[in-house]
Amino acid sequence: MKDKQLSVSAIKEGTVIDHVPASVLFKVVSILNLAHLDNMITIGNSLESKKLGKKGIIKLSNVFFEDKDINKIALVAPCAKLNIIREYEVVEKRVVEIPDEIVGIAKCVNPKCITNNEVVTTRFDVVSKSEVKLKCHYCEKITDQDNIEII
Amino acid sequence: MKNKNLVSITDFSKKEYLRILELAAEFEAHPRQDILKGFVISTLFFEPSTRTRLSFETAINALGGRVIGFSDSGATSASKGETLHDTIKMVSNYADLIVMRHPLEGSARLASEVSSVPIVNAGDGANQHPTQTLLDMYSILKTQGTLENLKIFMVGDLKYGRTVHSLLQAMSEFNTTFHFISPDELKMPSSYKLYLDKKGLTYHESSDLTEFLNEADIIYMTRVQQERFTDPIEYERVKNAYILHNNMLEGCKETMKVLHPLPRVNEIHTDVDGSPHAYYFDQARNGVFVRMAIISSILGKR
Numbered sequence: 001m002k003d004k005q006l007s008v009s010a011i012k013e014g015t016v017i018d019h020v021p022a023s024v025l026f027k028v029v030s031i032l033n034l035a036h037l038d039n040m041i042t043i044g045n046s047l048e049s050k051k052l053g054k055k056g057i058i059k060l061s062n063v064f065f066e067d068k069d070i071n072k073i074a075l076v077a078p079c080a081k082l083n084i085i086r087e088y089e090v091v092e093k094r095v096v097e098i099p100d101e102i103v104g105i106a107k108c109v110n111p112k113c114i115t116n117n118e119v120v121t122t123r124f125d126v127v128s129k130s131e132v133k134l135k136c137h138y139c140e141k142i143t144d145q146d147n148i149e150i151i
Numbered sequence: 152m153k154n155k156n157l158v159s160i161t162d163f164s165k166k167e168y169l170r171i172l173e174l175a176a177e178f179e180a181h182p183r184q185d186i187l188k189g190f191v192i193s194t195l196f197f198e199p200s201t202r203t204r205l206s207f208e209t210a211i212n213a214l215g216g217r218v219i220g221f222s223d224s225g226a227t228s229a230s231k232g233e234t235l236h237d238t239i240k241m242v243s244n245y246a247d248l249i250v251m252r253h254p255l256e257g258s259a260r261l262a263s264e265v266s267s268v269p270i271v272n273a274g275d276g277a278n279q280h281p282t283q284t285l286l287d288m289y290s291i292l293k294t295q296g297t298l299e300n301l302k303i304f305m306v307g308d309l310k311y312g313r314t315v316h317s318l319l320q321a322m323s324e325f326n327t328t329f330h331f332i333s334p335d336e337l338k339m340p341s342s343y344k345l346y347l348d349k350k351g352l353t354y355h356e357s358s359d360l361t362e363f364l365n366e367a368d369i370i371y372m373t374r375v376q377q378e379r380f381t382d383p384i385e386y387e388r389v390k391n392a393y394i395l396h397n398n399m400l401e402g403c404k405e406t407m408k409v410l411h412p413l414p415r416v417n418e419i420h421t422d423v424d425g426s427p428h429a430y431y432f433d434q435a436r437n438g439v440f441v442r443m444a445i446i447s448s449i450l451g452k453r
Contacts, residue, residue, distance in 0.1 A: 108257075110256060112254070112255055112256050112276050112277070113255065113256050113257050114235065114255045114256065114257040114258045114260075114261050114275075115257060117255050118234050118235055118236060118255075118261070119234070119236075120236075120261055136257060137257075137260065138256070138257025138258075138260045138261060139255075139256035139257035139260075139275075139276070139278050140159065140256070140257070140278055140279070141256070141278075142342060
């Protein structure tokens, strides 16, 4: 019998985003706007993971992220890990980190907030990182993890 | 404090609170001064208000300043769809300071970032109303002789009431012990209790207004509004439990005062009005002196 396993090969140069909770994998895809990339991308989801139960993984050839993009991921997948690949080797491991301030990424949960009624770039102070809580710089209301909507 | 915005009560430090209160006392002693002569102050009330607007305009006029503005956005270009951003940009070309009230939360913060002149927030939706907080503090200081180590009972709608939230934040600088008395549906939000925990302050929660009132230095009443309840039966059940009657004040400390941001509906029975504990109308009068202090210090005249 032939071994019909389809192997997802390692990438030569690029970034692997690992330890993405399966439930938010496609959110991460949309936050990073991956649909508009021409690069070779491999996405796996609901893979077995001892840590997360089920995890997602994204391999991107020849893509290297800027810090501000990594911050965007941190909002929905705070435990995601990035492996930077050069010549098939992991040359750098990065954990995503939620910054102290979030600018222009998330939407305020409060419908009466000025940012939901006029064209204003949203701004939040991160008041809790373990369970993400964002305090709106404008209306001072808290948007918590379950209510975070990415713009 | 010159050129500083007053958007949120936490924009000012303890030292600045005390400076404003000290100045307010000075203005109370000498309420007619010409120190704002030549200044134009704009009062932009995108939402109607009687007390707050008149109190600001009285304060400005008494100090010799001029007022431009509106008391209803219906008669302005906001009704043509002009954004707050553009209105503020325009008005800050005319005035030396802008006092504004707006129904949207965070509007005053946005205005402060757009405006070339200082902004004083006179209420942004359910968010902040810092001049109310300072006049509450002035009333407490005046009647108790100190702000330190007091027992403040907050009664009624502690969930949505912006005045109690701001007062809590400001008074937490003075080692206050808080008692929160409210129906279950309108309890003090956990974020504010956490705020007190972090400062190491004590608070008690109860749904019974009659308990421990004899310990209070200040009873701060707010209104329990029907529209806040998801269940109208629940409202009917509790609506009379948070009405203060004169006979409940027997045994209270002689110096205890009842405060209320007004307007009152029925949460303080009129039989309290004649009591030496009633202070809510004097409290409203104090607002003028506190607003004189705020405006003159931001304009650098005091």
